[in-house]
Amino acid sequence: MKLLSSVSFVIALFAVVLSSSQSPATQVGSSSADTLFRQALAAAARGEATECEQLLAEVLRTDPDYQLARWYSGQVHYDGQWMPINAVGQMVSSDPRWDEYQARKLETGNSPREHASLARWCRTEGLSYEEKWHWLNVLASDPDNREALGRLDLRIYQGQYMSPxxxxxxxxxxxxxxxxxxxxxxxxxxxxxxxxxxxxxxxxxxxxxxxxxxxxxxxxxxxxxxxxxxxxxxxxxxxxxxxxxxxxxxxxxxxxxxxxxxxxxxxxxxxxxxxxxxxxxxxxxxxxxxxxxxxxxxxxxxxxxxxLSSPLEAAISVRVAPNGQYTVYEDIAESHPLVRNSHFKTSKFLNQHTLTINKTSTVTDYRGMRDWTDRPKVSRQTASVSKTWSERNRDFNNAMAQASGSRERIDLENSLREQRNANILKVLRIVTGEDLGSHPSAWWKDWNIYNELNTPEKLTDYQTYEEQDYSRYSYQNYAQNYSGSVGTPPPRPPTTHSCFVAGTPVWTQSGPVRIETVQVGDLVLSQDPFTGKLDYRPVLETSVGPPSPILNLVIDHETISTTRGHRFWVVDKGWQMSKFLKPGDRLVAQQGWPELLSVEKANESEAFNLVVGQFHTYFVGNQKLLVHDKNCPLPNIAYLPGVEQISVVKPSSLRN
Known part of the structure; x- marks a missing residue:
């Protein structure tokens, strides 16, 4: 049984490299600290925020190195010490080094040399997060850069960046x-x-x-x-x-x-x-x-x-030119979920022979010579006769063999694809309870709709061109010429409907800012869904979606306006799209876990989103709700980020 071929996608360098800076696995505290920590989370799940804060404080008094308690208390390890998020924001926003860094960043280009120069400046100024961001940009262009690898403490191991x-x-x-x-x-x-x-x-x-x-x-x-x-x-x-x-x-x-x-x-x-x-x-x-x-x-x-693989679409024809040259034209296209690739190939066949007969006449005229001391008159005349012909039968057979071979290869590939698709479609019909037919495009479209992706009616068509010249001339050495494009451009990602309206606060290193003002390279507050680590991670991409349906998520003292497909972490449910949220759900946030009071439809609006390095999460709203970025989340069965299942029943020992 062979392995399934999975979705082909590009993993951002930043997501791979930044993982080297992740702390080791969360430390296991004492049994009493573990018990108190779980009791604190259970209290938060019941909506008892004050009791949660008291229990987390008690955990840290019992075990000051209990990292999960630090993170769930809203603390990050910054500049060598544990600091509350708000304290980090106040320090950064009032730090003249950070203001100078912002000015230098605006003046810096995107070349590896410029990023390296700014990284060195950040190092001298003690801006470790910013330094790391620029060394990552250096590695994106120069993967073997020794200085960048050294500063990030990375090695290339089995094709990936890893720390020792x-x-x-x-x-x-x-x-x-x-x-x-x-x-x-x-x-x-x-x-x-x-x-x-x-x-x-x-x-x-x-x-x-x-x-x-x-x-x-x-x-x-x-x-x-x-x-x-x-x-x-x-x-x-x-x-x-x-x-x-x-x-x-x-x-x-x-x-x-x-x-x-x-x-x-x-x-x-x-x-x-x-x-x-x-x-x-x-x-x-x-x-x-x-x-x-x-x-x-x-x-x-x-x-x-x-x-799933769509069948190859092929248009193959053979044409002959007046000079006897046969040309095979092949136009092969293939559709993918987000793009269509077309490859156009021409193959030319001409075996041509040229016979040239040169006739030269030389005439020596002795007339007029008085004696042998005189030279005779010599005249030369050259005449050339050329005949050119081609081997039409041979060229025809070669061209037809090329066309026939291509058709057979395409038919075989389509047969194999049909067999593979049949197995996959059987599974899709079982897990979805639907039958959308046998063509992959219908299933791709349905999955895009489920994920609230805005895909164009007509896929972008990326075209490549190839020319093969198999012509042979008797007065020339055999040559095979090739011209065309190499590779296929990467598909443009679909416009996502999973976004927030303008004005939504996003928590950055310097505090909350409006989402539409966030720039690539800004450091936003982020949490690792698997370890629970709370830290700052760089924004790799910003996006703006077209006007789309908006939902107002009403929680205590705040309303978050988001699109139907954006994912929030719900206690005991993990990542949930906003269209599936229900009143009573508790949303994971840095200031307690607020209960969702209602979900209301709103007018369509333009919306904004981010891609965040490594953790792919960020926090929005005044209460710092944990949300995923525009990427699809990795599978995670945790009750909370970094925390397995807990009991929310209040222990009898706490009732007195």
Whole structure:
């Protein structure tokens, strides 16, 4: 079973590089600090903000290094010390170094040399965040720049930028995963060996044990032994026969699907997706597809959409010129979710021969010579006769072979695409409950609508051109000439409807600013959805969307006006589009978790959005609501950023 091809997309350099600055995994505090921290979050989830603040303060008195408590108290580690967000804003906004930096940034171009120069200035002034931003820009143009790599403490490892600590952690993780794989594959092989030697009760016991596995680390071994390893099939079938052995293998695979269904982690989602699409037995593949239905759509739908392929469209013709040259014209087009690519190719065939007969006459005239001391008169006349002809049959056959070969390759590719699409469409029909036909474009359009993306009616067409000249002349050496364009321009991203109206406060390093005034390179307050880390991250891109429907989200003392597709973090639900928010939902914010009082429709309006480095999040509104940027979020099953499930029931010990 081969791996699915996933969505092809470009990962911003900044997202990769900035991860090197991320703190190590959140420290585990004492058991008492852990208990107090979870009680604090539970209080916030119940809307008891004062009690939450008191409990977080108690956590920090118990364990001052408890990072999650720092972050959820609204503190960031800035300039070597823990500081409240508001204190950072006051310090930066009144710092003359920062004002001078803003002036220098406006005068600085976008070349690696200029970014390096400003980075060095930031270093001398102690502006570490700003320095890092400019070194990242240097690496974007010069990936091997030694000074930038040194200042960012990065190495290139397996094609990625990593810090020495990350490289060490990556190697350790790989070693542990390999050790787990070896141990678990042997364990599962022993289970199978015991089952096929024993009676029906032991077989049922083996199937039951497989279905109850709940360790994510076991997934690679489960897939290898029960789906990929042909030795397993051979051993079972040779011992039990085709009928009984086939039933056992089917039951074991269904047990694996059941085990994966009980695991919430994305590794299980990915394994279910592979089985649903790739496994030929409909019983197991359909059950795997059904197991995807309750999971967050963004954890598997982008992969399915990216794996769909539209058929190649080809127009191929052969023409002959008066000089006997045959030309094959090939126009091959392919549609993608956001762009259409066209490739136009011409191939010329002409085998031409030229015969030239040169006739030279030389006449010596002795008349008029008085003696042999006189020279005779010599005259020369040259006449040339040329004949040119071409091998029309040979040229015709070559041209037709080129055209026929291209048609056969395209037909074969389209047949393969149709087979792959059939497997993917089967899964899409199960997980969505809809049947939008067999052409990918209908599914792509539906997914764009779900995500509130504004795509043009007619896709942008990127064209490339290629010319091959196979002409051969008898008086010339054979030459093959090529001209044309190389590569395909990257598709322009669709205009998103997931934005905020002008005037919405965005929290930056210097405090709140209107979203329409945010510039690329500004540092905004951001939170890592996976670790909970609170820090400042650079804005990589700003965008303005066309007028689109607006929803007013009414919370205590504030109304946030946003588009239907923007994602907010909802307590115990994770990222939710605003169109799915309901009164009573609690939105994650830096100043308590306000309850959503109502969702009201408003007039269409132009709206603004950002792309933020690494964490892809920022905070809006006076209460600092946590929102995602314009990118699709990565799968995350956490209750809160960096926090797993907690109980919101008030402990009896706190009721007195």
């Amino acid at each position: 600590g990350q490289i060490k952690e990556h190697k350790l993780h790989a070693e542990n995963a390999e050790d787990d794989f070896k141990v678990l594959t042997k364990r599962y092989q022993s289970w199978i060996a015991k089952a096929i030697r024993a009676n029906s009760d032991d077989i049922e016991d083996t199937v039951k044990k497989v279905s109850e596995i709940n360790d994510v680390a076991a997934i690679p071994a489960l897939i290898e032994i029960f789906f990929l390893d042909m030795k397993t099939d051979k051993a079972v079938l040779s011992k039990l026969g085709d009928e009984q052995g086939g039933r056992l293998l089917s039951d074991l695979r269904l047990a694996v699907v059941q085990a994966l269904t009980q695991m919430e982690q994305h590794e299980a989602t990915w394994a279910l997706l592979q089985i649903a699409v790739e496994w030929p037995d409909p019983e197991a593949s359909n059950q795997a597809a059904e197991a995807l239905i309750p999971r967050e759509k963004s954890s598997y739908m982008p992969t399915l959409m990216g794996a």
